[in-house]
Amino acid sequence: MDARSGDARVPRSWPQRTRLLRHSALADALDKIPEPPTRPSRRVAGQRASRRRDELAAAAHAGPDVGPRVGPRAETGAAPHVDPSVEAAPARRPEPVPPPGAVDDLSPLSSAEPDGRPLQPRVRRAVIAICTVAALAAAALIGYLLTRHSTEPAAKPTTVSAPSAVAQAERWIRANLPRTRMLQSDPAVSAGLRRDGYTAATTFVAVDDHSGGSVLVTTPAIRDRVTSGLAGAAAGISALPIATFGTGAEQVEVSALVRGRATELPDRVSREASERAAADQGLLTNPRVTTPSTVRSWLTTGRLDLRAATTLALLAARVDVRISGITLDAAEAAAGRPARTVLLSTDGAALSDVLRTLPTSFAPARVSTLPTGPRQLTWPVGLAPTGL
Numbered sequence: 001m002d003a004r005s006g007d008a009r010v011p012r013s014w015p016q017r018t019r020l021l022r023h024s025a026l027a028d029a030l031d032k033i034p035e036p037p038t039r040p041s042r043r044v045a046g047q048r049a050s051r052r053r054d055e056l057a058a059a060a061h062a063g064p065d066v067g068p069r070v071g072p073r074a075e076t077g078a079a080p081h082v083d084p085s086v087e088a089a090p091a092r093r094p095e096p097v098p099p100p101g102a103v104d105d106l107s108p109l110s111s112a113e114p115d116g117r118p119l120q121p122r123v124r125r126a127v128i129a130i131c132t133v134a135a136l137a138a139a140a141l142i143g144y145l146l147t148r149h150s151t152e153p154a155a156k157p158t159t160v161s162a163p164s165a166v167a168q169a170e171r172w173i174r175a176n177l178p179r180t181r182m183l184q185s186d187p188a189v190s191a192g193l194r195r196d197g198y199t200a201a202t203t204f205v206a207v208d209d210h211s212g213g214s215v216l217v218t219t220p221a222i223r224d225r226v227t228s229g230l231a232g233a234a235a236g237i238s239a240l241p242i243a244t245f246g247t248g249a250e251q252v253e254v255s256a257l258v259r260g261r262a263t264e265l266p267d268r269v270s271r272e273a274s275e276r277a278a279a280d281q282g283l284l285t286n287p288r289v290t291t292p293s294t295v296r297s298w299l300t301t302g303r304l305d306l307r308a309a310t311t312l313a314l315l316a317a318r319v320d321v322r323i324s325g326i327t328l329d330a331a332e333a334a335a336g337r338p339a340r341t342v343l344l345s346t347d348g349a350a351l352s353d354v355l356r357t358l359p360t361s362f363a364p365a366r367v368s369t370l371p372t373g374p375r376q377l378t379w380p381v382g383l384a385p386t387g388l
Contacts, residue, residue, distance in 0.1 A: 165246030166219055169254055172243055172331055173198075173217070176381055178365075182214035186221040207233040212259035215242075219252050234262035240269070242381045243331040253335075256382050272384055276338060277302030279309035283323070286313070290322040298326045298339065305340040306384040307362045308377065311354065312342070319350040324374050332381070340379040343370070351375065361385040 163171070166189060173183070174196060183193055183201040193201035204222050207229035216239060218226045230239055239255040239262075246252055258265060280299040283289050289312065291299065298304055304326055315321050321344055328339035355363060362385070364377040 165250050165252040168245040168331070169217060169219075169243070169252040170196075172245070172329070173215075173254065176243075176329075177215060183217060184211070184214060185217035186219050188221075189217055189219060204229075207237055207257070209233070209236045211237055211257045214257050216255045216257055217252065218255065220250060230262070236261070238262035238265040240265060240383060241335040242337055243329070244334040245331055254331075258383065268383065268386075271386075272306060273302065276304065276306040276309065276384070279306055279313065280304050283309060283312055283316070286316050288316040288320045290320070292324070295323050295326055303328065303338050304342070305338045305379055307379045308340060308342050308364075310362060311358060311364070311377070312344070314358075315346060315351060315354045318354070319347040321346045337381075340381070342377050343374050344377070345374045348375075359385075 170189065170192060173193065177183070177198075179197045180200060181198070183190070183198055184204040185193070185201070187203045190201045190203045204216070204226065207216075207226075211233070216226065230237070236259065238258050238260055240258050241253055241255050243254040244251065245254075260268070280302045283304075284291065284296060284299050312321060312323065323342060323344050325343040326339045327341040327343070332340075355367070365380045366376075366378045368376050370376060
């Protein structure tokens with residue numbers, strides 16, 4: 001019984017059902033919300049103490065499902081006595097109404113069964129058991145992966161791009177041509193070579209009679225002009241390729257400009273190859289020259305420079321000579337040139353005497369002694385002179 005109005009209380013969901021939607025999933029859910037336990041009203045004047053005790057006992061026994069509270073006058077149908085000390089329960093503000101279908105959409109995510117009741121204990125235990133088994137299986141799988149596979153990330157393959165043909169040509173020039181050599185090329189290459197100490201490096205303009213003895217670096221930037229320039233100077237200048245880098249349109253060619261008609265150069269190159277083959281064969285048959293199998297293949301095919309073979313033959317006329325190795329640069333091999341670096345073991349004094357007697361055109365450009373004992377001799381780039 002409400003202390004002020006005297007009317008029996010009705011469930012909280014009823015007003016909302018009548019005010020909102022009479023037939024909806026939200027109204028059905030509100031009907032099933034249990035009412036909180038209510039305390040009997042205070043003892044009013046004239047009420048017997050025994051009746052008050054009976055109401056308290058009934059409220060405790062009924063629990064949260066107790067019905068509407070009825071005061072002592074409600075049983076007799078008389079108007080209830082209003083106790084001023086009893087405050088009326090504040091009116092409950094209606095809860096916000098979700099949009100239609102919201103309750104139905106969220107119902108699968110709740111922990112209640114389809115009829116609105118909480119999950120039974122046996123169902124909860126089954127769910128917990130299933131989750132436990134799944135967690136143990138995941139832990140076992142992770143442990144297997146950790147023991148079978150390395151946790152360190154795989155190293156990414158590093159790709160190093162090869163230097164361009166122009167860069168390879170510049171590096172070869174620094175390693176094989178003296179700083180005093182005359183060089184012609186495009187403006188960028190010429191400027192770079194001058195910075196490296198090649199004081200005679202100039203920008204290519206044309207090929208004339210004064211170009212003999214110089215080196216021409218033909219890059220893609222000046223290829224057309226070089227071709228036309230060599231064609232115009234073919235009566236007095238010819239180009240002998242001494243190193244080639246790259247292929248196709250990006251190819252860079254280093255050539256020695258030789259004095260003489262361009263039509264005569266093929267015959268000169270062929271004659272040099274013939275003389276070189278004869279000199280290499282002479283080393284194979286010389287009893288004072290020892291050659292391992294790797295070196296014999298070079299001599300058999302006539303791939304040792306004529307100047308080197310001539311020097312070794314003069315040295316073998318005095319002392320024993322062992323040729324340990326022959327080296328051919330890949331860029332020079334691409335241009336069809338022979339090997340011009342030899343590794344040998346012989347008497348040092350005899351080698352010095354032979355080198356002093358050699359003409360300048362046959363003398364090696366570098367002579368060095370390796371830490372292991374053999375001496376390395378390297379001859380300049382270019383054609384061998386005719387005759388000794």
